[in-house]
Amino acid sequence: MLEADNLECVRGERRLFSGLGFKLDAGELLYLQGRNGAGKTSLLRMLIGLLPPESGEIRWHGKPIRRQADDYHAALCYLGHLNAIKEELTPLENLLAAARLAGEDLSVDDAIDALEQVGLAGREDLACKYLSQGQKRRVALARLVIDRRPLWILDEPFVALDVSAVDWLAGIISGHLQRGGMAVMTTHQLVAIPAGTVRELRIG
Amino acid sequence: MPNIVFSVIARDLKLAMRRQADIVSALFFFVIVVSLFPLGIGPEVDLLRQLAPGILWVAALLATMLSLPRLFADDYRDGTLEQLALAPHPLGLVVTGKVIAHWLVSGLPLALITPVLGIQFDLSTDALLVLTGAILIGTPALSGIGAIGAALTLGLRGGGILLSLLVLPLYIPVLIFGAGAVDATVSGLGGEGHLSLLAAMTIAAIGFAPWASAAALKIALE
Numbered sequence: 297m298l299e300a301d302n303l304e305c306v307r308g309e310r311r312l313f314s315g316l317g318f319k320l321d322a323g324e325l326l327y328l329q330g331r332n333g334a335g336k337t338s339l340l341r342m343l344i345g346l347l348p349p350e351s352g353e354i355r356w357h358g359k360p361i362r363r364q365a366d367d368y369h370a371a372l373c374y375l376g377h378l379n380a381i382k383e384e385l386t387p388l389e390n391l392l393a394a395a396r397l398a399g400e401d402l403s404v405d406d407a408i409d410a411l412e413q414v415g416l417a418g419r420e421d422l423a424c425k426y427l428s429q430g431q432k433r434r435v436a437l438a439r440l441v442i443d444r445r446p447l448w449i450l451d452e453p454f455v456a457l458d459v460s461a462v463d464w465l466a467g468i469i470s471g472h473l474q475r476g477g478m479a480v481m482t483t484h485q486l487v488a489i490p491a492g493t494v495r496e497l498r499i500g
Numbered sequence: 501m502p503n504i505v506f507s508v509i510a511r512d513l514k515l516a517m518r519r520q521a522d523i524v525s526a527l528f529f530f531v532i533v534v535s536l537f538p539l540g541i542g543p544e545v546d547l548l549r550q551l552a553p554g555i556l557w558v559a560a561l562l563a564t565m566l567s568l569p570r571l572f573a574d575d576y577r578d579g580t581l582e583q584l585a586l587a588p589h590p591l592g593l594v595v596t597g598k599v600i601a602h603w604l605v606s607g608l609p610l611a612l613i614t615p616v617l618g619i620q621f622d623l624s625t626d627a628l629l630v631l632t633g634a635i636l637i638g639t640p641a642l643s644g645i646g647a648i649g650a651a652l653t654l655g656l657r658g659g660g661i662l663l664s665l666l667v668l669p670l671y672i673p674v675l676i677f678g679a680g681a682v683d684a685t686v687s688g689l690g691g692e693g694h695l696s697l698l699a700a701m702t703i704a705a706i707g708f709a710p711w712a713s714a715a716a717l718k719i720a721l722e
Binding site: 341344345346347348366367369370372374376377378379380381382383384385389393394396397398399423 | 503504507508511514515518519577578579580582583584585586587588589590594718721722
């Protein structure tokens with residue numbers, strides 16, 4: 297269970313939001329909405345623990361996240377604006393390295409499977425610098441296929457994806473919610489997620 | 501827990517192998533800078549012998565500096581650093597892995613080529629051995645201290661110059677004891693004391709610097 301209480305965000309001299317709170321239970325999805333610059337990404341960075349809130353508290357299973365950073369990070373999968381893939385490595389190597397750094401065991405077969413699912417079959421061994429923007433995004437998204445951590449925090453996951461990929465990703469997120477996972481995401485294009493309870497939070 | 505250290509080392513080494521130009525250019529910089537001095541000073545063997553340790557060490561400091569700005573910058577730019585900070589391990593351990601990998605691709609090659617370059621300065625076998633040993637023991641400290649500077653200047657415009665201004669003064673103790681080890685050996689005093697002090701600096705730098713860097717990286721990621 298993820299809870300946020302009375303959060304306040306100040307960037308530079310400007311207060312982006314204050315008194316923000318929500319509660320997220322297993323199987324629930326939180327859609328963050330707001331105009332550009334409203335503080336959506338800042339809120340996500342607070343939720344992953346990289347940006348300390350000006351005031352307020354974020355709790356994971358009742359305990360403040362900054363007092364259990366390692367346990368919280370073990371339960372958390374974050375996908376940001378940046379793909380976090382290395383241009384010099386192949387999609388397969390990227391996926392395996394990401395899993396190893398996150399402390400998970402991922403077999404080569406499972407990784408190839410995940411890459412096939414995101415439509416990169418046959419390109420596993422091509423250095424990522426030769427892939428298109430959309431394909432690079434798919435390499436990053438392949439992490440979600442194999443991820444079984446309970447909390448997903450996704451910043452604009454649908455950006456740079458074609459229509460079929462958007463449907464596919466919505467299905468992956470539904471599957472995650474059905475397994476009892478939680479997700480928080482920002483998006484400008486409202487995509488229908490078929491399963492789980494969807495909640496909306498508007499900032500600014 | 502140390503698993504994460506090995507994972508980071510393996511990943512960084514693999515990346516370094518994919519762009520060998522970085523390693524080779526720092527190494528060639530070292531070779532060329534060191535080789536310019538005998539040409540400029542002329543064939544005065546005594547003078548060259550006296551200057552050799554200082555020249556090799558200063559060149560080693562500069563060659564290390566050359567590769568420092570990229571230590572975290574690439575990971576920062578493509579978002580990997582965020583993911584590393586979100587790994588379920590203390591960030592200090594991740595940085596320890598990166599510092600060790602940095603030494604393996606920058607410090608170690610310098611130490612390996614030092615005996616060859618030392619010949620240009622007519623150094624005796626003993627002096628060559630001590631000089632190589634000193635560079636081998638001292639360069640990990642350079643990588644460690646440099647990591648703090650690289651983390652502090654991460655994401656700054658013109659961070660490279662600022663990095664040199666921050667880090668080079670901190671390299672002075674390593675330079676003094678590194679070059680001093682050779683002088684002490686040549687003058688018959690024995691360089692063991694200097695080498696022990698260098699080893700102590702390296703242990704301290706590898707032990708503490710990654711945690712200081714991690715603190716700086718967290719600020720850069722806010």
